Amino acid sequence: MTAAKQFISKQTLFLGVLIIILLLLLNIVFTYHNNRIMQENRQLQKQAEEIKIAVSQAIYIIHNADLALRGYALFKDAKYLPPLYFANEDKDSIYLTIELPLRKQNYPLTEFNQLKDSINAYVHLCMDMKVLFDQKNFHEFERLANLDKGHHLWLQYEKFVRTIHAYEDTINLNAQHRYDEAEKRIYLVQFLLLLMCVPTLLFTAFHTHKRLITAERLREAREENARLLAEQNITLEKVVIERTAEIARQNQELKEQHQQIIVQNITLKEIQRQKLEIYTQTILEKTQIIETIQHELEEVKNSRSESEDSVDIEIIEKIKVILRSRILTEESWQQFRTDFESVYPLFFTTLRYHYSDITQAELRLSALIKLNLSLKESATILGIAPESVKKARHRLRKKMKVEEEETLENFIQTLT
Incomplete structure (x- = not known):
């Protein structure tokens, strides 16, 4: 009222x-x-x-x-x-x-x-x-x-x-x-x-x-409150001293627990990083084996005469296509992505936030660049020619608007 x-x-x-x-x-x-x-x-x-x-x-x-x-x-x-x-x-x-x-x-x-x-x-x-x-x-x-x-x-x-x-x-x-x-x-x-x-x-x-x-009455009320607060403060100081000692003890325990967690996180991070490196190396080795098989199939194909059965040549070509498609399958990409995000949890989120139109292929290429893989290694894992990787990197550089004086590798390394 x-x-x-x-x-x-x-x-x-x-x-x-x-x-x-x-x-x-x-x-x-x-x-x-x-x-x-x-x-x-x-x-x-x-x-x-x-x-x-x-x-x-x-x-x-x-x-x-x-x-x-x-x-x-x-x-x-x-x-x-x-x-x-x-x-x-x-x-x-x-x-x-x-x-x-x-x-x-x-x-x-x-x-x-x-x-x-x-x-x-x-x-x-x-x-x-x-x-x-x-x-x-x-x-x-x-x-x-x-x-x-x-x-x-x-x-x-x-x-x-x-x-x-x-x-x-x-x-x-x-x-x-x-x-x-x-x-x-x-x-x-x-x-x-x-x-x-x-x-x-x-x-x-x-x-x-x-x-x-009203202001005068308010002033008097404030003075009374101040007097009551002063009396309460004396009582509270004792409680604060006791609580401070208890909190200090709890803080010490929390610090010790925090140190243990940090050590565990560092160990877990290192394990995940090693796991990612091993998985990446495994993919590289797998792709090298597939490239060797493709090379041998190509030699078999070239050694066959034109008079021999063309069906065998066709089978060789199909085997090569199958081998090439299995270099980085969707299943292996998902496993790779899971391991990658355990080491760099915000990397893909940052890319999508800044570049909403980025494609899955460009996300894969960015991840390989983040791992400091070379042009040839990236081409081997993606199952495409080095020249195609070079063109894809150029398009990615344009999309990210990287300055001329800065390399694409350095720019991607600055991302989370």
Whole structure:
């Protein structure tokens, strides 16, 4: 039950810390988002002010054109005309300063284009009226002046300005609303963070205090155990001294027995080695006798004339095959292997471990090399030509990946 409570406490603490970390990350994200909204608000406010200023410049076109024409008509002096010329020349650049930011805000430009057309028409009208005045066509000049196109243009401009200001104010309000929402989210996260931190810290402090008390009790228990152990050690020392003397006596007996076993093992090993050597020598002698018989049969075969019975020659060949097959039979190989493994018990196991694809023929050849038999002696025992043994040794060397500077004999001798 205590272990279950400890597990639940650890899980609760872990969960609380995890939630605090998540809330901190969320707070960072919201703070970053809020800062970005503030930057966007400042940018939008700046852009709105720039648009309002740019829109206000449009009135200068109307004022300049109107005042220049009126001054010229009243005082008949050309020095009043430059504002009209400037209005005609600067109107396109002023339109551009208004149009570009409005396009960035995706503002519908229909009303702006209408105002732009009206201003262009009014500036052209003022230029035409100046020409009429120069031509002393005062009647037509007065008629056009009485139409009061400037007043209508002013009303159209006022309407456009109110629309632009309302649009920019809406953008600012929306941005401010997003900022307020982001700020509320930050306050909510910070409140939740506080709500999680306080219980978690109290929970941690409680369990830390509990652990300290447990640690103190554990320390006292350890001191008591140490005192008891010290008393037990005094008692045990006497027992240890007695047991040490007894163990020393037993060890001496075991050493003597071990020495006897070593001597017996050495004797047995030597007997097995001699037995293996005798068996190997017996096989060699047997193979030499068989080779002698084969040689004599070959001479008998060669001495017979071609006219003599071919059946006898065939019988001789069969006898030779039988003799050759009996050099190292499966039974003699098993006996040889048993004697060999009694002297080198791990040799074949080591070969199979390192070279899993090694064949029985290669195991036999490796054993003969381990016994330091020559190429001719190995060929005699295996009942094959020395050249075949040479090729088999070459293949075995490749399979074992023996270095060029090392001989196959030395390499096999290093194996167990």
